[in-house]
Amino acid sequence: MLSQERIGTSEAFFLIVAAMIEVGTLTGARDIADQVGVDMWLVSPLETFFSLGAIYILTRLAMKFPQQDFFGFSRQIAGRWVAWPLSLGLLFYWLALTAHVTRVTTDVIKNSLLARTPAEVILLSLLIAAAYLASRGLEPLARACIIIIIVTLPLIMILFLLVLPHFRFENFLPILPRGPWPVLRLAFWRISNAEEMSLFLILVPFLQQPREAWQAASRGYLVVMVIVITVLTTCQGVLGIELLKYALIPGLSVTQLAEFAGTFIERISLVFISLWIILAFPTVAALLWASAYLAGRLVNLNDYRLLAFYQLPLVFFLARHPGNNLEVKSFYFFLQPLGFAYLLIIPAILYLIAIIRFPPAGSS
Template identity: 25%
Template sequence: MIKDRLTSPQVTMQLFAAMVGVGVLSLPESVGTKAGTDSWIVIIVSGFLAMLTVALMAYLGNRFPGQSILQYAPILLGKFAGTIVLLAFLLYFLMFVGTVVRISADVTKLFLLDLTPVEVIIIGMLGMSSYLIMHGVNAMARFNEFIQPLTVFLLLLVLTQTIRDTDFGRILPMMGDGIKPLIKAFPTTFFAFLGFEILLFIQPFMEKPAMACKAAWFAIGAALLLYTLITVLSIAVLGAKEVTLVEYPTLTVIKNIEVPGAFIERLDSIMMMVWIPFSVTTIVMFHYCASLISSQLLRLQEHRVITLLLVPVVFLIAVLPRNILEVDEWSKWASWLGAALVSVIPGLLAIVYKWRSKGKNA
């Protein structure tokens, strides 16, 4: 029996926390390389596709009240195939956590803690993640309720200072190179929305599971607006070509801000203070889901012990890449695996459910 309960706004915060992370800094560059001035169009299309996918996930959750994919995947697909699906999700979550932790540690070392070893920063992030997970999903929800609105407010406050340097003519012409660049950029942009799939694992905790779809749509909509705003401002300030020449365009844009009176000299430091909570909350949500899957596969009553046992595994994944190029390659593999799972598994489970329902009614 599930004791912890989440309200619809809390679920919205959880999903938003899982989606918005590294992309806040890197998305304008990664999508701009392929889509140029049309980057914002691809982001909107990817967001709406994510909404359709999450609606299918909510549908499955409502067909199995009080159960997550941990329970109904083996029921629908059989024990063997269901276990394979859960193992694939476990691999995806562990790889994703490992790469996000490494990227977060690298960026933190580069801009804030230049004398601190990356390994120490990684251990600190995993320690914070484990502490929150050990206290249960309600503690995680309360943490996100506090930190997410504050960080989004600070981010928007900083971004408002870029308006004087923007030239929205730089986002034109619209679709000047046709639809081909948009198609090429679509996978990269869809990766930025990965995280909504945790609904498959936390929907049973909801006080009103029927509200799962609406809560998820709010989360994706908020992430869509934030990503679109950041990308449009990056192009409008730097230019479409210049965005592709810097690794973290959002930070570059903020570095160029001049505050009247020099009241604050380094707004990029404030941006880093905003971004670190984004990355930490993403790490927490994926670490938590990996712990749930592991405890289910090992038939454990509690996920807390396995949460700590997964820390060395994630640490190893985080430190294995030797440089930023290898980290990027690992991140792409994790993203492709996640995109494949969210694109195939919910649809497959829904088809099997419909087929079995018809068989029972015949």
């Protein structure tokens, strides 16, 4: 870790909000609708409760070793032979996640804004810009996140509110026609969708107040979930469940119905999607930064930042590999189980061992 790389709790909060909101939020409604149908709107609030539990365990584990990152504390808890594969797995997870986010973003840009621009050009521009931001280090990245969030998020939410006249409450009925289990099962499984919260596995030593890690993580996550729930609920309320299953980017389809009296911009949805795409940059940059840092730790490199660029060929390859947009989900099938492991199972096991091996001072 470089000496100047310290961020405050509020910067960590903005970093996590910016990192978690990405284009997947606009496309996610379809996946949930496919699995639970009309009860889609119930999944995200329940998912919030489950995920907060996982985030609590994750941050408690990291806060127990405030001067160490994941590689450091996992080595201390479980030994080198466990720490290495776990850290390599985490590195792969972050790189694959970066590839997934950039691929989905590229597909959305191609589908909505730049149909004739080659996908490789969009992908490469996105990756280079994000890698540049990541290579500046954590502190500039956090500041960029603050600016991006403050500028884009309020505008996005205002644009989204414009479709409320099309909202129909009957699109939420009937409630639980197949019982509560499918919803509960999916909500629990979707802990893995809080992917970027895994950044807290390395973020705590960078905090000026490591004890406030849980505060930054939980508040950031709650803000993100308010936005996610707003987007998903609006999608269902406006489009209805059948059209939701059919639309490729439900979040964008919804905004096509936005009408804003007096506006000279007829295609408001394009403004909306443009703003949302800006939010993909902090996500990609944060993941590239995190993977560069972890790779640097594994090879014992002090100034790791340029690794953000060296990772790009692999990310580019992974992002380009699925032949079409329908193959993306099946190609990245491993992300969800990996996410579940790194957000809940591994932290829970490590925390349990840590409590046993390193009991709090004063306990017998």
